[in-house]
Amino acid sequence: MHTPHSPGFTASLTASLTAASIGVLVIFGGIAPASAATGDAQLSVFHGVPGLTVDVYVNNKLTIDNFKPGDMAGPLDLPAGTYTVAITASDATDASKPAIGPVDLKLEAGMNYTAVAHLGADAKPTATLFTNDTSTIAAGSGRLVVRHVAAAPAVDVLANGAVAISNLSNPKESVLVIPAGTISAVVAATGTTAPVIGPADVKVAEGVDTIVYAWGSLADKNLAVAVQTVSGMNSDPNGIPAGEAGLVATNRPADQTPLWVGGIGVLVLLGLGSATFLGLRRARR
Amino acid sequence: MRIRIEALGIDMGIEAVGLGDSGGMGLPKNPAIAAWYKFGPAPASAAGATVIAAHVDSLEYDIGPFSRLASAPAGTEIVLSLADGSERRYSVASVTLTLKPDVPWPTIFDRTGPARLTLVTCGGEFDYTARRYLSNVIVSATPVP
Structure with missing residues (x-):
């Protein structure tokens, strides 16, 4: 790990500015899995260790250079298989x-x-591989995923003031399918409502996984959230019910009146009533 | 937003809608108000089908303007007025009457492919017991440059 006083500082600063201007530099070409299989997997990488700019090696090959805290890289299409990932200081x-x-x-x-590089509950750097749920989501809804990757005790997540997730601990995730929209989210220690993160507006888009990472360290007062989205799980309404009266039906009775309904339409009854009444009046004449 | 189809005497306001109670597209009760499916492509989207629907009739409000879609000839001009004041023009490519179980919903609500406009209402025979039409009237329209 380099410090601001290390000989590599100027070079690292230049490199990271360059990386920032073009997005995170990822070099995944030519990496083959240790055990090959058919089909591709998608891998994103999130860096959630505060204060530590790193390099990521995959199968001993430098893959992400000068990866900064809070940055997300990918998604990368990789042939299925097993990959060995090592995270080093950025001057390694x-x-x-x-x-x-x-x-x-x-x-x-x-x-x-x-794959998330993060602090464990014990504040030691570690890594966790999360599987993102890409199953279809009901029309009109989105999937909210909260991942606790911070050096902090178990938390509750409040959505619009109500507890939506309780007792979530590092390095676990909790998944909710909710109507698409924007929620005001607060992260609090379990059993409390005082925010340790937030309130923050989180947009949960329809047919999308909105993955919120709570990362950083409670003790170091640098807790933060990062958001990743995985899209394309939307589905369709099951129909368009767009009529209820049969007024333009092709099978309406030949002598139909405008509000014929189920054979005992109100106006039909009224109509019959008036006809009878008129008939009676005529009969009396 | 508004939809105008001069040839059919249609000029209606459009509301953004999501899902109704039964998992179908949720339409305003009033057949004189059209609905745009807000989770799908917007009229300004570069790709996919913008879906606008309206009830064909209502016990409360009588027959709606979309009842006239069924007779729209190919080439009929449709104009959408957007919130920003701009207009988009479309030309009717086809009008079909399809039994509801046979409607290809993934195609109707397709978010990919060429930008297009799809208008939907009900039509065909009516089930007087279940109080529902058995078919959807589906108008496919393509953008006019």
Whole structure:
């Protein structure tokens, strides 16, 4: 890990500015899984360790250079298989002295993953591989996923003031399918409502996984949220019911009156009533 | 937003809607108000089908303007006035009457492919017991440059 006083500072600063201007630099070309399988997996990588700019090595090859806290890289299409990931200080020259890992990530074909470098509940850097749910979501709804990857005790998540998720602990996730819209979210210690993060507006789009990471450290007062979205799980309404009276039906009775309904329409009864009344009046004449 | 189809005497306001109670598109009760499916492509979207629907009739409000869609000839001009004051023009490509179980909903609500406009209402035979039409009238229209 470099410090502001290390010899590499100027070079690192330049490199990171360049990386920032073009997005996170990811070099995944030519990496083959240790055990090959058919089909691709998608992998995103989130960096949730405060104060530590890192390099990410996959199968001993530098893949993400100068990866900064709070940054998200990917998604990358990778052939299914097992990948060995090591995270080093950004001035490392190879993967031999990882700060985190090495860990083996087993990626299955057709699946969508996010690998997260983060602090454990004990504040030690670690890594967790989350599987992103890409199953279809009911029309009109979105999937809200909250992942606790912060050095903090278990939390509750309040959505619009009500507890939506309770007792979520590092490194677990909780998943809610809710009507699409924007919610005001607060993260609080379990059993309390005082925000340790938020309130923050979170837009949960229809047919999309909105994945919220609570990261950082409670003790160091740098808790933060990062949001990742995975889209394309939308589905369709099951129909368009657009009529209720049969007024333009092609099978309406030949002598139909405008408000014929179910054979005993109100106006029909009124009409019959008036006819009878008129008939009676005529009969009396 | 408004929809105008001069040839059919249609000029209606449009509301943004989502889902109704039964998982179908939720339309305003009044057949004189059209509804745009807000989770699908907007008229300004570069891709996909913008879906606008309205009730064909109502026990409370009588027959609605969309009842005239069924007789729209190919080439009929449709004009959408957007919230920003701009207008988009479309030309009717086809009008079909399809039994509801046979309607290809993934095609109707397609969010990909060429930008197009799809108008939907009810039509065909009526089930007087269930109080529902058995078919949807589906108008496909393509943008006019």
